[in-house]
Amino acid sequence: MKQKKISLSVLVPVYNERSLVAESLERLKVLGKAANISKIQVIVVDDGSRDGSAEIVDAFVHAQTSKGKIRWEQVRHPQNRGKGAAVRTALTRAAGDVTIIHDADLEYHPEDISDLLVPFGEDHADAVFGSRFQEKHYRRVLHFRHELGNRLLTFTCNLLSDYNLSDMETCYKAIRTELFKSIPLESDDFRMEPEIVLKLAKRKARLFEVPISYSGRTYQEGKKIGWWDGVLAFCAIVRFWWGGRVLAPEK
Numbered sequence: 001m002k003q004k005k006i007s008l009s010v011l012v013p014v015y016n017e018r019s020l021v022a023e024s025l026e027r028l029k030v031l032g033k034a035a036n037i038s039k040i041q042v043i044v045v046d047d048g049s050r051d052g053s054a055e056i057v058d059a060f061v062h063a064q065t066s067k068g069k070i071r072w073e074q075v076r077h078p079q080n081r082g083k084g085a086a087v088r089t090a091l092t093r094a095a096g097d098v099t100i101i102h103d104a105d106l107e108y109h110p111e112d113i114s115d116l117l118v119p120f121g122e123d124h125a126d127a128v129f130g131s132r133f134q135e136k137h138y139r140r141v142l143h144f145r146h147e148l149g150n151r152l153l154t155f156t157c158n159l160l161s162d163y164n165l166s167d168m169e170t171c172y173k174a175i176r177t178e179l180f181k182s183i184p185l186e187s188d189d190f191r192m193e194p195e196i197v198l199k200l201a202k203r204k205a206r207l208f209e210v211p212i213s214y215s216g217r218t219y220q221e222g223k224k225i226g227w228w229d230g231v232l233a234f235c236a237i238v239r240f241w242w243g244g245r246v247l248a249p250e251k
Contacts, residue, residue, distance in 0.1 A: 005038040006037060006117050006120055007037070007041075007097045009040075009042075009093075009100070010028060010040060010042045010101075010102050010113075011043055011086075012028075012042060012044045012104055013045050013047055013090070013101070013104065014046045014049060014053050014054075015047045015049055017051075017104045018049070018052045018056055020104065020106055022057075023106060024104045024106055025044065025057070028042055028070070028110050030111050031114070032070050036117055036118065039070075041095055041096055042070060043075065044057050044075070044104075045074075045086040046077065047083070048076075048080035048081065049080075053104075054076055060072075075089055075090065082187075083189055084186075084187040084188045087101060088185050098175065099174070099175055099177045100116065103171045107214060108130070108213075108214065108215075113174070116128045116172060116210050116212075117174065120176070123208065124206060125176075126200070126206045127174065127205050127207045128208045129173050129208070130167075131210065131212065132170060132212060133151075133166045134166055134167075134209065134211035150167070150168075153233050153234060153237065154168040154169065157194050157237050160198065161197055161201035163207060165197070166209060168194060175200075179203070182248050183200070183246065183247075183248065186244060190232070193233065194236045194237045194240060195236055199244065199246045202246045
């Protein structure tokens with residue numbers, strides 16, 4: 001059966017990743033070979049980096065040609081506002097059928113993205129998450145306590161949302177752009193991850209998971225998530241299960 005071609009918007013929040021961001025963006029070029037993607041819009045938001053990441057992004061974007069399926073855009077926040085704020089800024093510019101978030105490090109592998117798009121064409125998905133805990137080619141072995149915390153947060157989020165996700169905190173969340181834009185994101189930081197899940201559940205979204213490869217970083221290599229972020233995520237799960245707007249006001 002012929003695959004349905006989908007246009008894709010990739011949102012890339014960047015904060016102090018000068019040593020990795022150029023390679024991370026370079027890796028996105030593999031999407032140009034995907035048979036099920038008609039065109040790609042990459043929107044890079046530098047979230048007030050202080051290490052020269054913005055200049056590296058600027059040089060990379062200006063070095064790209066206008067040929068091929070990928071179009072590059074960049075935005076810069078004058079001050080650091082958090083990942084959620086950067087995603088909101090990028091989302092206002094998203095024009096593809098489906099939007100996905102891609103972090104500016106090297107933990108995730110863009111070649112998995114085309115697999116995440118399959119349920120949109122074949123099963124009328126509203127959202128597809130990339131799971132680091134379902135069987136894939138490989139994943140880096142790292143901190144047990146970090147994974148345990150992730151699984152506890154996923155369990156709590158599943159309990160309240162009535163989903164049966166294996167990886168709520170995954171970066172690779174692909175969502176129909178029209179639906180994504182209609183959800184008012186309130187979190188400025190990593191609390192946006194459970195917020196998205198709880199609000200998708202309240203909107204009765206058809207959600208799928210696809211296994212992905214994962215090459216997580218150690219804290220020495222620059223990983224930014226800590227135990228306090230887990231506490232904040234737990235509070236966010238309770239907050240957005242209890243309340244929070246689920247439909248953006250009409251403009």
